[in-house]
Every structure is written in C-alpha cells, then in structure tokens.
Amino acid sequence: MPENFLTSLAEMRPAAGAGFGSYAVAPIPAGTIVAAFGGTLMDRATFDLQDPERRSRSIQIDDDTYLLGPAVREPGDAVNHSCDPNCGMGGAAQVVAMRDISAGEALTFDYAMSDGSDYDEFDCACGSATCRSRVSGDDWLRGELQSRYARYFAPYLTRRIAAQHLARRLSKHDVETLMAAIDDDPYGALTIALRIALGRPNASFETLVRLAPIDPAWRSGAIAGHVAALDRLAALLNETRGFAPA
Numbered sequence: 001m002p003e004n005f006l007t008s009l010a011e012m013r014p015a016a017g018a019g020f021g022s023y024a025v026a027p028i029p030a031g032t033i034v035a036a037f038g039g040t041l042m043d044r045a046t047f048d049l050q051d052p053e054r055r056s057r058s059i060q061i062d063d064d065t066y067l068l069g070p071a072v073r074e075p076g077d078a079v080n081h082s083c084d085p086n087c088g089m090g091g092a093a094q095v096v097a098m099r100d101i102s103a104g105e106a107l108t109f110d111y112a113m114s115d116g117s118d119y120d121e122f123d124c125a126c127g128s129a130t131c132r133s134r135v136s137g138d139d140w141l142r143g144e145l146q147s148r149y150a151r152y153f154a155p156y157l158t159r160r161i162a163a164q165h166l167a168r169r170l171s172k173h174d175v176e177t178l179m180a181a182i183d184d185d186p187y188g189a190l191t192i193a194l195r196i197a198l199g200r201p202n203a204s205f206e207t208l209v210r211l212a213p214i215d216p217a218w219r220s221g222a223i224a225g226h227v228a229a230l231d232r233l234a235a236l237l238n239e240t241r242g243f244a245p246a
Helices: 143-148 155-166 172-181 186-198 205-211 216-224 227-240
Strands: 010-015 019-024 033-036 040-042 059-062 065-068 087-089 094-097
Touching: 059 155, 172 186, 172 227, 186 205, 186 227, 205 216, 216 227
Parallel strands: none
Antiparallel strands: 010 019, 033 094, 040 065, 059 065, 087 094
C-alpha cells in the first residue's frame, strides 16, 4: 500500500527543474485535502543518516521529529515548493488547497509552512513575483509569511510563532515564586518559570528543557532529574530572569 496520498483530482508528472510535480487534472475546490505524507518517524540525528534523495522527499512534523518518506517515490511525494503557493498545511502532514485550483495547475506549498530546521535548504527558482531566491529553515520567522500563511503552518510552527509573542522575562514575583518552591517541588516550579520564559503555556517539563537555550552538557541531567542540573537551571532563571530573545 502507498504510504503517501494524492487526491484523485491530481496526478504526478515530470516537472522541468523539479524532477516531478503534482498537477490538477480537474478543478479542485478550496479546502480540499490534496496530499498527505506518510513514512517513518525519527529524530534529527537518525534522519541525517538516511539517503539524501529520500530525505528530500520527507517532512518535518515537530521540533525534533521528521517523517522519512518511502524508499520509492510515490505521487504524494511530488507536491513541490513555491513562494506563491496555492496549497498550505492542513495539519502536521496534510496539504490542503488554499484557494480554488484550476485543471492544469501545479499543486504547490511554501516549505516555510512546514520546515523549521536546515534539513532541506536550497536555491529557489519558482519564478513567482514573491520568490525569495533561497529557501531556508528560518523562513517561518519572516513576519510577512506569518501574516500571509496564518492558518496554514504546521502545528508545531504555529506553536513556535505563538511562543514568540507570549515569551517574556520573568518578573521579580515570578523569580521569588520559583525560588520559594524549588526545594519542595523542583519540577513544578521550573515548569511554571520555563513556560513563562519560553512562551509555551502547555508544554511539559521535558519539552521545555529541550527547547531552552541551555548548555547541552546538563540539559539531559535536568530531564533525568539530577539535583545539580535542576539547581543550575533554577540559578540561571534566577540570575537572568529567562532567556534573551531568539
């Protein structure tokens, strides 16, 4: 069985300069699910060991989670990038039509909607008036793209964008609350402080520590609950009241 899905309203064809693409063979109404990606879940370290061609047909679905595409190309693999797309992300691994699409049009989405790392960066030649010339894993940070694609980012990027607006330095009261509770409930106290500092109001302690810009040498220690690592994290939050803006 195929691991990926492509709507019956489109088909995969060779595409000049892009290997293959997906093209509408009938009108596609706005909101239609046009493609969905399947594959094997893995973290970045494991993902980087895979075949480069296969990685290029894969998608990032969370901060450190990638969906490695099938070993052999499938029609669902062939929805290409455009800086002026007609499709967007409708979930972690689902592509939907952002507008009505006419028969003959190529199905495209902007990889800024799904990519939040440097695993698939390239020079772009989409030819659109808004072409960025270079597609990078930081494009989701662009304010104009955040406005243009507000409803069409992958969920993990939506959380990142929201965190940009919610994150703030800890107040004096926040720090006093942290230090008063750290001995009795280190996980609870640090979770509250990190949620404020990172703008992630619902994230778990483990997720917060992985996202925090701290020394990797003691990140794993904090997640494992080592007292020295937890104390260092509390001291950092006490001294800096959070983290410098990214």
